[in-house]
Amino acid sequence: MRRVVVLTTGGTIASRPDRRGASRAVDGAGTLLARLAGEPGVPVEGVDILRVGSYLLAPTDMAGIVTRAHEALADPEVLGVVVTHGTDALEETAFLADLVHDAPRPVVFTGAQRDASAVDTDGPRNLADAISVAAAPEAAGLGALVVFDGRIYPARGTRKTHTLAPAAFAAPDSGPVGLVRDGAVTLTARPVRLPVLPLAELDLDGVRVDIVPCYPGADTVALDAVTAAGAQGVVLEATGAGNANHAVCAAVARLTAAGVVVGLSTRVHAGPVAALYGNGGGVDLIEAGAVPLGSLRPAQARILLLALLARDRDPARATRDLPLLAGTSPG
Structure with missing residues (x-):
């Protein structure tokens, strides 16, 4: 079945406050997908990998996430992969994915700035947008991407530029490569793709x-x-x-x-x-x-x-x- 695979790793998009008001990642893939505002327009398979804030990730954890994304893409029925990720270290894991990404189908990273308990949480919209990009034929050949607040960014050069605002990411030296709104994906540029490194040699231990x-x-x-x-x-x-x-x-x-x-x-x-x-x-x-x-x-x-x-x-x-x-x- 042609589908998008959503790999969940935790982060604000999956977080809710505890008794102290401190947010912790608790929601899994089923909960995140159930909170989408409407049908995503493509079958979606949710897979839980981790449930932590990305500030806790080590490089070996990031490599594990990247490996799971590539394993999902080994199935030719998978249109693309979405990774939900904490925003603190999203730019690192997304770039690592881009460095070893040799498939035409994309890996799309997204997350949230407002936790899952907030009435105006941005998580469901960002996730829906990321699914739309992962399934879009236009995204083929773009490598790893970051989708946030309706904008599509190349993984390389994209970084978190605001601690709290919903428009948390930017690519100051290149800008976004496209926009996504209500499932419609519009590309305005294509990132330059550089030679990739073999995933099999990514032993960061x-x-x-x-x-x-x-x-x-x-x-x-x-x-x-x-x-x-x-x-x-x-x-x-x-x-x-x-x-x-x-x-x-x-x-x-x-x-x-x-x-x-x-x-x-x-x-x-x-x-x-x-x-x-x-x-x-x-x-x-x-x-x-x-x-x-x-x-x-x-x-x-x-x-x-x-x-x-x-x-x-x-x-x-x-x-x-x-x-x-x-x-x-x-x-």
């Missing part, structure tokens, strides 16, 4: 990549601590277009020489990393061995580096492939 912020007056204590704890990779959340200071540059040179992969991102909302400044800036960081990651922000840059290191734990290969998969190299 034991792979550690940390994000280290750079800020005025930052020293190397955090950088040294995460590598001493076993990080095989580090993403620098630099200032501006990708700048730090002399101490951080020296540490990057030392760590990359020792086989630690260092990716260079930024804390700025939009725009690419660019090698503009010396004297401890981006030019010096890149000369020290940091790899500029274009418009990828730290959360997704970390996922990319985790996936590259997971293949064979080869830092030289990961460093070589980072620009291609970050979208900063033509190949």
Whole structure:
């Protein structure tokens, strides 16, 4: 039977307040689907995977979700897959799915900002929209997508931009690729698809990549601590277009020489990393061995580096492939 598979993992869309007023994920797939305002227009199969807030997910959990989505797509009768997910870490799991997505049928991520007990909860509408996109022939070949508040975003470059508002997600450097309203899907752009990584090599167990912020007056204590704890990779959340200071540059040179992969991102909302400044800036960081990651922000840059290191734990290969998969190299 031609159908859409909905994989539920918890998050606000499945949450209700306890006696303290603290929300916890409690609703399963049956409850989420029963709360849809009307018939979705396509048969839907609900499958429970997890029931947690996404702030509790580890990378191995994210890989498990991605694997379950690919297992569902192995059935040719499945039109597409929807994953309901907490919004805190949705951008990471969606990007991980995109990195290994080699099927024409989409995996669509969605969630909610208002819990299931709210009279104006946005969960049922977001879920209905995501089902419509997953079933739409127009979505073929788009990879992993994020559907939220009536907009369709590519997984790559999409991130949570508001803590509470229903329009919680944006893709600042590219914008949405379409809209969905009352079951009607309209595409306005198609995301650029980059080479995919083999799902079979996505073994994240034991792979550690940390994000280290750079800020005025930052020293190397955090950088040294995460590598001493076993990080095989580090993403620098630099200032501006990708700048730090002399101490951080020296540490990057030392760590990359020792086989630690260092990716260079930024804390700025939009725009690419660019090698503009010396004297401890981006030019010096890149000369020290940091790899500029274009418009990828730290959360997704970390996922990319985790996936590259997971293949064979080869830092030289990961460093070589980072620009291609970050979208900063033509190949």
